[in-house]
Amino acid sequence: MSQIIDGKFVSETMKASIAKEVQELVAAGQRAPHLVAILVGNNGASETYVANKVKSCEELGFTSTLLRFDPSITEAELLAAVQGVNDNPDMDGLIVQLPLPDHINPDKVMEMIHPSKDVDGFHPINIGRMAKGLPAYISATPQGVLDLLAYYNIQTAGKHCVVVGRSQIVGLPMSILMQRNHPQGNCTVTLTHSRTPNLEEICAQGDIVIAALGKPEFIKAAHIKEGAVVIDVGLTRVVDESKKSGFALKGDVDFADVAPKCSYITPVPKGVGPMTIVSLMKNTLLAAKGTIYPKN
Numbered sequence: 001m002s003q004i005i006d007g008k009f010v011s012e013t014m015k016a017s018i019a020k021e022v023q024e025l026v027a028a029g030q031r032a033p034h035l036v037a038i039l040v041g042n043n044g045a046s047e048t049y050v051a052n053k054v055k056s057c058e059e060l061g062f063t064s065t066l067l068r069f070d071p072s073i074t075e076a077e078l079l080a081a082v083q084g085v086n087d088n089p090d091m092d093g094l095i096v097q098l099p100l101p102d103h104i105n106p107d108k109v110m111e112m113i114h115p116s117k118d119v120d121g122f123h124p125i126n127i128g129r130m131a132k133g134l135p136a137y138i139s140a141t142p143q144g145v146l147d148l149l150a151y152y153n154i155q156t157a158g159k160h161c162v163v164v165g166r167s168q169i170v171g172l173p174m175s176i177l178m179q180r181n182h183p184q185g186n187c188t189v190t191l192t193h194s195r196t197p198n199l200e201e202i203c204a205q206g207d208i209v210i211a212a213l214g215k216p217e218f219i220k221a222a223h224i225k226e227g228a229v230v231i232d233v234g235l236t237r238v239v240d241e242s243k244k245s246g247f248a249l250k251g252d253v254d255f256a257d258v259a260p261k262c263s264y265i266t267p268v269p270k271g272v273g274p275m276t277i278v279s280l281m282k283n284t285l286l287a288a289k290g291t292i293y294p295k296n
Contacts, residue, residue: 002262011274022061033288034063038096041071086114093119093284116293119283144275146184161187162206165213216250221257230265
């Protein structure tokens with residue numbers, strides 16, 4: 001039987017540790033970490049994600065500020081708002097919730113965020129520093145995966161890791177992190193994507209398979225070899241009339257089909273998802289302390 005990787009439990013454990021450290025900072029006369037979120041428009045999923053981040057700030061004793069803008073905001077106005085946060089020494093971390101309206105270039109906005117406040121880890125400088133093995137803010141979801149591997153003491157050195165999906169948010173950084181010289185690394189990594197031929201055959205070679213392609217239940221038992229570790233990063237709403245909400249959350253892995261073959265597997269929900277927010281909180285704490293980028 002496979003062992004379920006309980007991201008909900010691990011995230012709560014990490015939150016307790018972060019909250020304790022925040023209490024100690026405040027008791028020592030320092031201010032609480034301050035996370036700023038920018039939300040443009042009223043996309044339902046984005047509203048939920050931001051609300052969860054604000055709630056986590058409250059739970060951990062952080063200060064949070066939500067800057068809301070109408071979808072008609074110009075790119076120049078949004079860039080000015082980002083610069084305003086950059087210039088405020090009392091604001092430690094900044095996230096700009098994606099997606100943005102079509103008339104705004106998200107890459108331009110991400111590059112405007114100062115690397116020292118880029119707690120999402122999306123700025124090219126943080127991605128470059130990560131690739132070189134230098135201290136950097138690591139994107140929240142990949143960092144959450146690493147923390148799960150560490151918590152369950154899953155050995156990665158010398159293993160073949162197959163990453164399915166090449167997004168700049170998950171797949172690409174995940175492939176870099178898994179091959180670096182690190183306790184949760186030293187893998188031989190194969191990065192696959194929509195143009196990869198023989199995907200099933202390649203996945204079946206993986207000791208560790210990280211699915212981040214955004215296609216619900218795409219990964220089947222035939223993609224997985226006996227004893228593999230399977231990390232499911234996918235999260236898609238699918239219609240399910242049996243649910244009160246009218247939909248169900250599905251990962252990229254067909255859990256029922258795949259789980260019997262695995263040594264470890266993450267469920268959806270309560271797998272990687274809860275780790276993403278706690279990783280963002282961890283980055284914000286690092287920003288407040290000046291651990292990665294010293295405070296001026």
